[in-house]
Amino acid sequence: MIRATELTRRFGDFVAVDRVSFDIPRGEIFAFLGPNGAGKTTTIRMLTTLLAPSSGTMELDGIDVAHDPQAARRRFGIVFQDSTLDLELTARENMTIHGVLYGMRRRELAARSEALLRLFELWDRRDDVAKKFSGGMRRRLEIARSLLHTPRVIFLDEPTLGLDPQTRNQLWTHVRRLNEEEAVTVFLTTHYMEEAERVAHRIAVIDHGRIIAQDTPAGLKAATGTESLEQAFLAFTGTAIREEDASSNDRMRHMARAWRR
């Protein structure tokens, strides 16, 4: 469903994503696990046509993403790390705009919008403007919206960042249900190991732009002879997971780090 081959992106001298390859079959939940600044978001930006790769190829549902971005865009839904809702509009209006942008027919749009808002428990608040929503509700609305045009793939970039445990739990339940019921392929990034372990069929550990390991959670633990994914991760990267912003400062830090090695 999603295939990347030797995908690379440079910003000047800094290599944000370095010859990354993976092949995600239909219906799989695939997690990119790594610290911020590891290249997770850059990879998603390339896969979702927002950023051109420096080299390498990407295929989504048999479509070459770089050559036919419009066809690729029709096939995926995305929830970005930061909110992309229009907070001045109501939940339903946000859904409507999305549906029109994706060329949905009026009746189909209304029906699916209602079904999704009900599924994500937002139907009662459908005519409230999004700025009145809590963080968890906004996230749910955003995920509901990303599914409106029935994409075959959804990208979730750190979907649980800043959410409380209850909301996180509920969100993953939704994601898993969608994956089972609608056979949506899920590509998610996270730096929470327990989440990756809980929902993902397969995990790729990424650090400094490179995929270090790629396996099922059980496989990763077996390969390193460790008991938890956290220990496995440490065995691979040799460091604890780091909280960093992918800002220019971090690129500088990355460069400095690379220099010292």
Place this chain on the structure above:
Amino acid sequence: MRVIYIMWWRQLIRQWRAKGRLVGALGQPLLFLLAFGFGFGPVFQRAGEGSYLQFIAPGIISMGVIFSAMFSGIELIWDRQFGFIKETLVAPVPRWQIMFGRACGGATVALLQALLVALISLAVGFRVESTAHVLLALVYASLVALMFTALGTAIASVVEDFQAFPLVMNFLVMPLFFLSGALFPLQGVPAALAAIARFNPVAYAVDGVRGALTGAWHFGASLDLAVLVVMTVVLLAASTALFTRIEA
């Protein structure tokens, strides 16, 4: 077509929910209209130029269109900061449609703003001869609105933060407005000022609206129209090109 429509509709809804801003934005034009209109009125009269209010009102109406249109374009910066822009950039539609829909929405809001200024002008004594004049003025004002929304969008596609906005207003729009003949007649001004006005698109915008409303043209109806059409097309093309290049 639906994409252009929905983006237009979004601008209007947002504006409607922020009605206070529409009223707040009236402050400056109102101050200009009342302070200048009545303050300089007697001097203008003594100089044998007739009613200053009659002269300045179309200038202030143009100001309402231009400032509000610029602000609509700048709303793009807002959408970039709050992320909504990404939602439209990953959608499977040509970006020019997104940009054009937004521009039409911004231009409509600018026209509504101008309509409010026009109503206030009428209330304090401005007179228009016939409905035909109003309709003609609407044609000119629409072009002006679209043109400056496009300019605002072009600028907002390049700069990323709000700090640039007052800079643009103070160093680009304000000078263009003050040197446009909105506040004083261009007949008999020093040669340098006349030369500047000749290359100032705002001068043609003001002249078009004023000519249409009152029949007093400086450059002439067809020259105004030609300049406005060309400038609108050029700026729409430029803002489309710049908008398409936004990387989110």
